[in-house]
Amino acid sequence: MIDQSLVLAGIKIVALVGGIMTSAAYFVLLERRVAAWVQDRHGPNRVGIPLTKIRLFGLGQPLADGLKMIFKEEYTPAHVDRRLFWLAPIVIMAAALAIFAVIPFGSSLPPIPRLGIDEPIPLVVAPMVDVGLLYVFALSSVAVYGVKLGGWASNSKYSFLGGLRSSAQMIAYELPLGLGILGIVLTSSSLGLNDIMDRQSSTGVWFILSQPLGFMVFLIAAFAEAARLPFDLPECEQELIGGYHTEYAGMELLLFLTAEFIHMITASFLITIMFLGGWHLWGLTGAPDAALTWPLALLRIAVFNAKIFGVIMFFMLVRWTWPRFRFDQLMTLAWKVMLPLGILNLVTVAVLREVLHPSHLGSSMSQGGQLMLECTVGWSVAIGAWALVAWIGPTVSDNHPRLDVRSMEVDPQI
Amino acid sequence: MREDDPDIKWVEEPQLGLAGRMYLPLLVGGLTTTFKYLLRPKVTVSYPDEEPRIDAHEIYRGVHRLNRDERGRVKCVACFLCATACPAHCIDIIGVESPWEDREKYPESFTIDELRCIYCGMCEEACPVDAIELTSLYNLTGRSREEMIFDKEKLLSVYDATKETERMKSTEPERTP
Numbered sequence: 001m002i003d004q005s006l007v008l009a010g011i012k013i014v015a016l017v018g019g020i021m022t023s024a025a026y027f028v029l030l031e032r033r034v035a036a037w038v039q040d041r042h043g044p045n046r047v048g049i050p051l052t053k054i055r056l057f058g059l060g061q062p063l064a065d066g067l068k069m070i071f072k073e074e075y076t077p078a079h080v081d082r083r084l085f086w087l088a089p090i091v092i093m094a095a096a097l098a099i100f101a102v103i104p105f106g107s108s109l110p111p112i113p114r115l116g117i118d119e120p121i122p123l124v125v126a127p128m129v130d131v132g133l134l135y136v137f138a139l140s141s142v143a144v145y146g147v148k149l150g151g152w153a154s155n156s157k158y159s160f161l162g163g164l165r166s167s168a169q170m171i172a173y174e175l176p177l178g179l180g181i182l183g184i185v186l187t188s189s190s191l192g193l194n195d196i197m198d199r200q201s202s203t204g205v206w207f208i209l210s211q212p213l214g215f216m217v218f219l220i221a222a223f224a225e226a227a228r229l230p231f232d233l234p235e236c237e238q239e240l241i242g243g244y245h246t247e248y249a250g251m252e253l254l255l256f257l258t259a260e261f262i263h264m265i266t267a268s269f270l271i272t273i274m275f276l277g278g279w280h281l282w283g284l285t286g287a288p289d290a291a292l293t294w295p296l297a298l299l300r301i302a303v304f305n306a307k308i309f310g311v312i313m314f315f316m317l318v319r320w321t322w323p324r325f326r327f328d329q330l331m332t333l334a335w336k337v338m339l340p341l342g343i344l345n346l347v348t349v350a351v352l353r354e355v356l357h358p359s360h361l362g363s364s365m366s367q368g369g370q371l372m373l374e375c376t377v378g379w380s381v382a383i384g385a386w387a388l389v390a391w392i393g394p395t396v397s398d399n400h401p402r403l404d405v406r407s408m409e410v411d412p413q414i
Numbered sequence: 415m416r417e418d419d420p421d422i423k424w425v426e427e428p429q430l431g432l433a434g435r436m437y438l439p440l441l442v443g444g445l446t447t448t449f450k451y452l453l454r455p456k457v458t459v460s461y462p463d464e465e466p467r468i469d470a471h472e473i474y475r476g477v478h479r480l481n482r483d484e485r486g487r488v489k490c491v492a493c494f495l496c497a498t499a500c501p502a503h504c505i506d507i508i509g510v511e512s513p514w515e516d517r518e519k520y521p522e523s524f525t526i527d528e529l530r531c532i533y534c535g536m537c538e539e540a541c542p543v544d545a546i547e548l549t550s551l552y553n554l555t556g557r558s559r560e561e562m563i564f565d566k567e568k569l570l571s572v573y574d575a576t577k578e579t580e581r582m583k584s585t586e587p588e589r590t591p
C-alpha cells in the first residue's frame with residue numbers, strides 16, 4: 001500500500017511540472033506576440049493545428065518551436081570542456097524546476113472523502129516546509145551556477161564575458177532581493193510562503209500596501225535576478241551574442257531558454273505571493289479559515305493565476321519600455337541605491353514591529369489602527385527615501401566627452 | 415580630432431529634472447506609451463491573405479506597360495531612349511519604318527526581360543512620348559524564364575488591363591515634330 005501523501009505529491013508534481021513547462025512554452029509565444037504588438041506588428045500568428053489550415057491565432061507555434069529545437073543538430077564545439085558543458089543546462093533547468101517544490105499555486109483543495117482523502121489538500125508539492133523562502137533563495141543561487149558553468153565551459157570570449165557579468169550581477173542583486181523580503185519575514189514571522197499569504201489574507205493588507213519600499217527593491221532585484229531587460233547584461237544579444245549560451249545549440253539551448261523563462265515565472269510567483277496577497281482578493285475569496293468549497297478553491301486559484309499573469313505582462317511590457325543599463329549604472333543601482341533602500345526598509349519594519357509589540361504601543365491600539373500606522377509609515381518612508389535618492393542622485397553618472405576637460409594627446413593620424 | 419575644430423558642434427546634455435532622477439514618473443510615461451502601442455492597429459499587411467493598398471500608383475514602380483494612343487496604336491516611336499537609359503539593359507527594341515504618317519518609326523518588336531529589370535523607372539523618365547510606364551502591379555510571377563520576357567503584345571495587354579484603374583501619367587503627349 002503506497003502512502004496516500006506520496007501519491008498526492010506525485011500527482012501535484014506531474015501537474016506542476018507539466019503546467020510550468022507548458023506555460024513557459026506559451027509564455028514564449030505570448031512574449032513574441034506582445035513584442036510584435038508593441039511594435040505595431042502581428043507576431044507569429046500562422047501556426048495552428050498541424051496538417052490543417054486552422055490557425056488558432058498561432059497557438060501551435062510553441063509546438064513548432066519545440067520540434068525545431070529538438071530536431072536541430074546538437075553541435076558541441078571542439079574547444080569546450082565537455083563535462084561542464086553538458087552539466088550547465090541540466091543544473092540550470094533542475095534548479096529552476098526544483099524551486100517550485102515549495103511554491104504554492106493556490107490555497108488548498110477541499111477534502112475528497114470518496115477517495116479517502118479527509119484533509120484539505122494544500123496546493124504545494126512539499127506542504128510542510130517551514131523555510132520555503134530559504135529554499136527558494138538557495139536554489140536560485142544554484143541556478144546562477146548553471147550560467148557560470150555555461151560561460152566557463154564554453155571556452156569562448158562571449159560566453160565568458162556573459163558568465164562574468166552574470167556572476168557580478170547576481171551577487172550584487174541577491175542582497176537587495178534578500179533585504180526586500182526581510183521586512184515581510186519580520187512582519188509575518190515566518191519563512192513559509194503559505195504563512196506569508198495567510199498573513200496578508202487574514203489582515204486584508206497586502207504587503208505592497210504596507211511595505212512599498214520593500215516591494216520596489218524586491219521588484220527591481222527580481223528583474224535583475226531573472227536577467228530581464230533592463231538588466232539583461234549577461235546575455236545582451238547585441239554585444240555578447242547571447243552571452244553564456246552563445247555556444248549552445250538544439251536541446252541544450254532550449255533548456256537554457258526555458259530555464260530563463262521559468263525564472264521569470266518564479267519571480268512572478270514570488271512577487272504575487274509576497275507582495276500582492278497571493279490568492280487573496282478583497283470581498284471575493286473569503287477569509288483564510290473559511291470553509292473550503294470547490295468553487296471557492298477554484299476561484300482562489302483563478303485569482304492567483306490572474307495576478308501572476310498580470311505580473312508577467314508587466315515584465316514583458318517593461319522589456320519594450322526601458323533600454324538596457326550600462327554595467328556601471330547597474331552596479332551603482334545595486335550597491336548605492338538598492339542596498340541602502342533595502343536596509344532602510346528593514347529598519348523601518350523592525351522599528352514598527354518593536355513599537356507595535358504588545359508590551360509597548362500594541363496593546364493600546366486596535367488591529368486596524370496598527371495596520372493603518374504600518375501603511376502610513378511605510379509609504380512616507382518609501383516616498384521620502386526615494387526622493388532623497390533622486391536628490392542625491394548617485395546613479396546620475398556622466399561620461400560623455402566634454403569640451404572643458406582636455407583629452408589626452410591624440411595621435412594626429414587618427 | 416581637435417576640440418576647437420569649427421566643424422564640431424559641442425552640445426550640453428540637458429540636466430535631468432527631478433522626475434527624471436526619480437525614474438518612476440518616466441517609467442510610468444514609458445509604460446503608457448508601450449501600452450498605447452500594444453492596442454494600436456497593426457501596420458503589417460498579411461500579404462497573401464490581404465492585398466497591400468497602393469495609394470500613389472503614379473510613383474509606384476511595378477510591371478511595365480506600353481501605352482496606346484487614342485487610335486489604339488502603340489504609342490512608342492522606337493527612339494531607343496529607354497533602351498539607352500536602361501541600366502540593366504533589359505529592353506530590346508527592333509524599330510522599323512512606320513506605316514503611319516504622324517511618325518517615322520514604330521517598334522516591330524519591343525521586349526522587356528522582367529527578370530533582368532531592376533524597376534528603377536529610368537525608361538519611364540526617358541520616354542519622350544510617354545509610351546512606356548510602370549504600373550502598380552507588384553505580384554509578378556512566372557513558371558519559366560521565357561514566360562518572364564514580355565513582348566510587345568504582352569506589354570500592350572498590361573495597358574489594356576490597367577488602363578481603367580491607372581490613368582496615363584501624361585494625357586497630352588508631346589509629339590516630336
